[in-house]
Amino acid sequence: MPSTPSIPPWDVHRPPPGHGKVFLITGGNAGIGYFIAEQLSAAGATVVLGSRNPAKAEAATASIRARVPGAQVRTVRLDLADLPSLRTAVEPLGAERLDGVIHNAGVALDDPPREETREGHELMFATNHLGHFALTHWLMPLLSAAPAARVVTVGSFAAKTERLDPDDLQSRKEYVPKRAYGRSKLAQMYFGLELDRRLRAAGSAVASVVVHPGGALDSLTPSRPPVHVRTAGARLRGAPAALLVQGKDAGAWPAVRAVLDPDVRGGELWGPRVFGLRGRPRRERVWTHLTDASAATRLWDASRDLTGVDPGRLP
Template identity: 65%
Template sequence: MTWNVRRLPRADGRTFLVTGGNTGIGYFVVEQLASTGATVVLASRDATRAAAAMAAVRARVPGARVRHLRMDLADLASLESTVDELDRLDAVVCNAGVYLDEPARRETADGNELMFATNHLGHFVLVRWLAPLLEDGGRVVTTGSFVARSARLDLEDLQSTADYEPDRAYARSKLAQMLFAVELDRRLRAAGGTVVSVVNHPGGALDSLTPSRPPVHVRTTGQRLRGLPAGLVLQGKQAGAWPAVRAVLDPSLRGGELCGPRVFGMRGAPRVEPVRGQLADTGLAAGLWTATAELTGVEPRFTARRR
């Protein structure tokens, strides 16, 4: 089918959960999904920022059905009770991602490296507890990053205790997210259920190319002008949201497919990209799944159910 990012299909009556939906690409995923008539649940730790994001969405989308769910992905033990506030769900967008540029390695209260815990472990545990809500034909949409292409995972040291460096640790966490998504698809297929797991990445998305959404994001004239040259190869965060939105709404996308920007994987309308390289390494993905289940003490499981 021809996909038009500016003419999205209606999704009235459906409910979507977006982690990290109060800022950045996640905000635009929420805004665009809200424009379809769906109910969008914005999951984030900060209620004040969530309120500001919801106000910005309502200013752009009159009558938008948006609400906040307080969620801390770094606190793995809290996620089971967090999802008790949801009574239905058609898709979850595993979008939230934290990047720390500090040279010192930081850990959660559980002793996990903070970026790996938030970006990968938290979403793995979240999907475990969302499984009963998604089993009747739902979607798990996982947002990775093109920086994952340069990452290498050591299954014996997933949390970078031996060679921590912020950029490298972040890239590893995003690669882990994407590998989780493709392995989840394999397991869903084996179980014979109706849940679909789709991967996406936003390409190169810059604040200087992102339109203002006060008070969530305000772009000055100077920033806009300075960002114009980069616009030849990169894009704003509103465009970075397009692959995730298509992954939620496009019924033609199959489980295990990867959706990214059309132009060199960096900008443009979303298209299906080949799954290759490390993402096609089934042994690595299965090993990561096993290691993650051991670290978290849980494992996403879906029963086979047909509509």
């Protein structure tokens, strides 16, 4: 019998070509989002940087074009904390279809006091979760127009030890910034998995995948001036940590694989290979608490009520 040809290992430095594909990256002007954009541009894809800061978005665009000759990259103003603005924010995309959106943007507050958006939502929960929930709804016509679009939600290892309080999703009773951040990322991950279940039930060709970057530090991230500048001192201080974690360029790998690898399937969780903290991307077993369908449904219903939209209802 002829032997089955072996599948070559995923090469993070030579992913499959993305020519002809269009991807939107929220928070694409800095951090992991910037490196997702740079790597997808290098693969030949058209990249749209979603950012609330036009000046930073233009700086990121210039950096990508300087490193990737012929890069097809543009920007769109996107403020995930401003829910009413998202309906019209997708209009400037200027695309007939969208092959993928990477929900990467996030806010992480380190200190009290608790902050709210103009609509009265806790800032991290609103930006990290509710904004992406609503944005997916408004993007669904463009995603559905592609032959096999993907919604990639970037979660966090910080969500692994957190649990949602369905009666206090916005941390009104108890506000601990790091805990509120972890719970907002957990809500994102629940959303990504529940979205895929609803898309499958509706017979949609759009798939939803959840990823996380592991441990990604600025001190281990290569310089991309003026987007990111790593000093010699920071490089030396961060060197010991490289045994356990990695830079934000490597933190981008799971998301890049999630949109470009044809073998990735909806409902999967992808993260770094080594203890979930560093290394090349691999598929992980979905964390036990993320398999709680009841919690996911309650979160979905609450998010639908808070945003006034339902991304699971297809156009």
